[in-house]
Amino acid sequence: MERLLEVKDLEVSFKTYAGEVKAVRGVSFHVDRGETVAVVGESGCGKSVTMQAIMRLIPMPPGVIKNGTIVFDGKDITKLSEKEMEHVRGSEISMVFQDPMTSLNPTMKVGAQIAEGLIKHQKMHPKQAREKAIEMLKMVGIPNAEKRVDQYPHEFSGGMRQRAMIAIALACNPKLLIADEPTTALDVTIQAQILDLMRDLQKKLNTAIIIITHNLGVVANLAERVLVMYAGKIIERGSLDDIFYNPRHPYTWGLLMSVPTPDLDKSKRLASIDGTPPDLFAPPVGCAFAARCEYAMKICYERYPEDFPVSDGHSAACWLLHPMAPKVKPPIGKGVTL
Amino acid sequence: MSMAENPLIEIKNLQKYFNVGRGAVLKAVDNVNLQIMEGETLGLVGESGCGKTTLGRTIVRLYEPTGGEVLFEGKNVHKLQGQELREFNRKAQMIFQDPYASLNPRMTVADIIGEGIDIHGLYKNRERTERIYELLNLVGLNKEHANRFPHEFSGGQRQRIGIARALAVEPKFIVCDEPISALDVSIQAQVVNLLMELQQKLKLTYLFIAHDLSMVKYVSDRIAVMYLGVVVELATSEDLHKSPLHPYTQALLSAIPIPDPETERKKKRILLEGDVPSPINPPEGCRFAKRCRHAKPVCTEKQPEFKELEKNHFVACHLY
Incomplete structure (x- = not known):
């Protein structure tokens, strides 16, 4: 499959009065055309900041991209001018946020908000854009699209x-569509x-999706x-x-x-993970999870583990995978002893 | 856990309506009948706006009911006065959803936990301090935390403080209103484990309100499903998941994404059309009829009775 997005060694920090928060500490991953990648991890693990960096939406200052390249569709996003970036944001990468109430403009009709991008990026005639807006509303399953297009967000349900x-x-x-906790604020039904809608649309339009979530059911x-993030790093990656079924990182x-x-x-x-994630003002030298890990060894506190490959496309950053580490039987999954 | 036979709480035809102006009435809780047995966890699930929080709040007297009654140890809680009222306020406590909004930012942890102890005059001076330390230990914090302020704690720790506050007055019954929905997955498990340990240790009775059905199934002995102010199904946690009877419960269960890729690939979902209708002037007949795939003419005319179909399995639906 063809690469769409390639992020390499991304590091993002925020300068605050109390010091530098290292939110993303060297993240590399890729997304192919038309595939769905899930990023999971707890709040504060850097998943949203990584996505904001891809969209170049990190407020600077206090944010700084300290290192790394983000190559999207052949161009390095970190080197684009703001004007070029505006084009990328509207028409090549777009984002769906967690809270639909605060991310829609309450003073603009829904139709106008859909048409805005079309008029700006695709130089569509306003009338044509309105037609397209109605078509889009129908596509996402909103009944009475002709009437709804002229309503305001407050007239819509969640x-x-x-x-x-x-x-x-x-x-x-x-x-590429980046969906940041798109269903967290919604009821299960x-x-x-x-x-269902996202899956259908992806098939129809062949859009690649990065979905950020902490709901493992949604991931499945x-x-x-799947990319698993912890304290600003990707600690395990692999197919669903x-x-x-064969997770390797504790x-x-x-x-x-x-x-x-x-x-x-x-x-x-x-089973609960005791303790809380580390303070990213001063992240630990070794593995950030060591303090909460029941399998932690001496080396875990001293050196950050490299990414050990498990199989094609599956790797985990954990010293347990080192050939010299003691064999540990994973408490979960159908996997074999490490 | 074996279920005691006698109900601690009996809810009879409970109604809570809100006037929302212009003659419109929001029927948040409409004729609910439930019993909560001593020592059990009753799960209460439903989508936002179904009235589950209002029901919980009415039980602990945060709201006056519009009609019906709530009996706690046989006495109508909304008619209690004097000593009996104080006693009820001590025995029934609540843990809230948002650990950020439910702790007073200007009070230290010791004062937050000690407030109830003072009001009910349970302990004084040295004993009071000892008791606060003991409570902090009980919920997995320690005495160094006593003189700090809420902003110094993480979400999970704050929820522990909220739990310690509820336990301070030695309650029998706790309404847990979405106690874990604001927390991260790994922290959710910590808090749920804590709640279950405390229940065993202190013989507590819980009303566990949540919308995460898989967690509710795990913690509850019985589960009540609410839709638009009405309880549509009530069964043991096992029965509800194995053989849900009400079409709404069936849809709700099928909608939960299970953290297992194979199950997800095989699963046939029952997709509900549309959204939950407004509880303001709700439809006649069965509240769910509009979204129900089995709806018959009678469903829009008459409200179905809440009847016991199998032993301990109640459902309100015209199909049965």
């Missing part, structure tokens, strides 16, 4: 607003509708590949089945085990 956001994001037929439902084990599976009964305790 689920419909998120549909409208998706319509705006996809209006210019972008190559509405969430199921939105996930939508993603083809690699991550769920943090991934912890994440997978802390959600109740349908057959878990009350007599058993949920």
